[in-house]
Amino acid sequence: MRDALARLIIGDSPEIERLRQLILKVAPSRLPVLVEGPTGAGKELVADALHRLSGRSGAYVAFNVCAIPDTMFEDALFGHAKGAFTGATADSAGYLAEANGGTVFLDEIGGLPIGMQSKLLRAIETQQFRPVGGRLDRRSEFRVVAASNESLTSMVREHRFRSDLLHRIGGVVLRVPPLSERAGDVTMLATYFAERSAHQLARHVSFTPSALEALRIYEWPGNVRELRSVVEALLVFSDGPQICARDIEVALSERRIHGGGAADFAHRARLLDLLEHFDGDTALVASALGVGRATVYRRMQRLGVAPPKRASARTDSRSASDIPAISASLSSHVRENSLRIGATSSLTYGEVTQGKPSLGN
Numbered sequence: 259m260r261d262a263l264a265r266l267i268i269g270d271s272p273e274i275e276r277l278r279q280l281i282l283k284v285a286p287s288r289l290p291v292l293v294e295g296p297t298g299a300g301k302e303l304v305a306d307a308l309h310r311l312s313g314r315s316g317a318y319v320a321f322n323v324c325a326i327p328d329t330m331f332e333d334a335l336f337g338h339a340k341g342a343f344t345g346a347t348a349d350s351a352g353y354l355a356e357a358n359g360g361t362v363f364l365d366e367i368g369g370l371p372i373g374m375q376s377k378l379l380r381a382i383e384t385q386q387f388r389p390v391g392g393r394l395d396r397r398s399e400f401r402v403v404a405a406s407n408e409s410l411t412s413m414v415r416e417h418r419f420r421s422d423l424l425h426r427i428g429g430v431v432l433r434v435p436p437l438s439e440r441a442g443d444v445t446m447l448a449t450y451f452a453e454r455s456a457h458q459l460a461r462h463v464s465f466t467p468s469a470l471e472a473l474r475i476y477e478w479p480g481n482v483r484e485l486r487s488v489v490e491a492l493l494v495f496s497d498g499p500q501i502c503a504r505d506i507e508v509a510l511s512e513r514r515i516h517g518g519g520a521a522d523f524a525h526r527a528r529l530l531d532l533l534e535h536f537d538g539d540t541a542l543v544a545s546a547l548g549v550g551r552a553t554v555y556r557r558m559q560r561l562g563v564a565p566p567k568r569a570s571a572r573t574d575s576r577s578a579s580d581i582p583a584i585s586a587s588l589s590s591h592v593r594e595n596s597l598r599i600g601a602t603s604s605l606t607y608g609e610v611t612q613g614k615p616s617l618g619n
């Protein structure tokens with residue numbers, strides 16, 4: 259199970275390892291789980307893993323709450339009885355009944371209208387609900403996994419989310435950290451996405467060490483989703499067998515990502531490429547940049563670029579004129595990651611917040 263999970267949720271940072279351990283613990287229990295984290299971080303993947311590892315034989319029914327018009331919620335969740343409204347020509351089950359013996363995944367649960375929140379709470383607590391136009395309650399043994407990229411605790415404070423529902427669904431909170439908090443995963447994820455695309459394109463492509471470093475130092479406001487699409491595009495547009503830092507700089511600038519910090523990102527990528535090209539010879543890097551060697555050191559220090567280890571015996575000698583002009587520079591980029599969820603004392607990553615329910619069965 260551990261191996262299967264490691265193949266599903268890629269990453270070797272301590273944060274992801276801890277998340278996988280928690281998934282293994284809570285998956286077999288019937289406890290509701292709330293998955294929090296910024297957009298593109300992998301919440302849906304976690305929900306999927308929770309069901310796969312639950313051992314539950316029923317269906318996994320996933321739906322995005324925000325995609326359902328307010329007037330359709332009851333029908334979508336609880337189903338309806340034949341004749342309930344014009345066009346209701348037969349009984350319909352609804353998501354909760356479909357998830358009998360399985361899992362219902364309520365994505366973006368913060369979008370649930372307040373009126374529906376109390377009805378959902380009752381359904382979760384009693385495992386019973388009344389279909390639209392029905393005269394009898396229906397029963398379904400479903401497990402709830404919910405996800406939100408907005409802090410539900412803040413929503414409770416702002417009276418946009420019912421505290422009783424949060425207490426019910428948030429017994430176990432799994433927090434998926436933004437990629438910027440686990441830069442250690444970037445290499446593994448980038449390699450994984452690259453190998454997958456390369457396989458589809460019947461090619462062999464690898465990253466240079468400086469390219470991987472350039473990927474690691476980027477902020478990834480769109481998290482893993484953004485990394486995946488950048489890598490997939492790089493594979494399509496690159497011709498050679500290697501992707502270097504400059505390719506990444508160009509790819510990110512072409513995505514028109516705006517905001518502060520991007521200039522530094524471009525400078526770092528350029529420095530890393532030059533250092534790699536000249537085997538760490540800062541004199542050659544300085545001459546390629548048309549600046550003094552001290553300036554190169556200062557820039558390296560300011561941008562947190564470590565001098566690469568120099569290969570001891572090189573036979574090729576390169577000069578500054580070998581380097582093609584690195585023209586593209588990122589204008590700017592915004593940290594769109596304003597949705598990042600800060601850990602609070604009551605809802606923190608991986609903590610069982612209500613009592614200490616026994617995990618597993």
Ligand SMILES: Nc1ncnc2c1ncn2[C@@H]1O[C@H](COP(=O)(O)OP(=O)(O)OP(=O)(O)O)[C@@H](O)[C@H]1O
Nearest residue numbers: 266267268296297298299300301302303407482483
């Ligand atoms: N650790 C991971 N390993 C492999 N793929 C991942 C990982 N994390 C995320 N992904 C991939 O990144 C993409 C975005 O992940 P996902 O849809 O789970 O994000 P999300 O947190 O639900 O985002 P949103 O809040 O925007 O719905 C998906 O293609 C997913 O498969």
Ligand SMILES: [Mg+2]
Nearest residue numbers: 301302365405
């Ligand atoms: Mg999602």
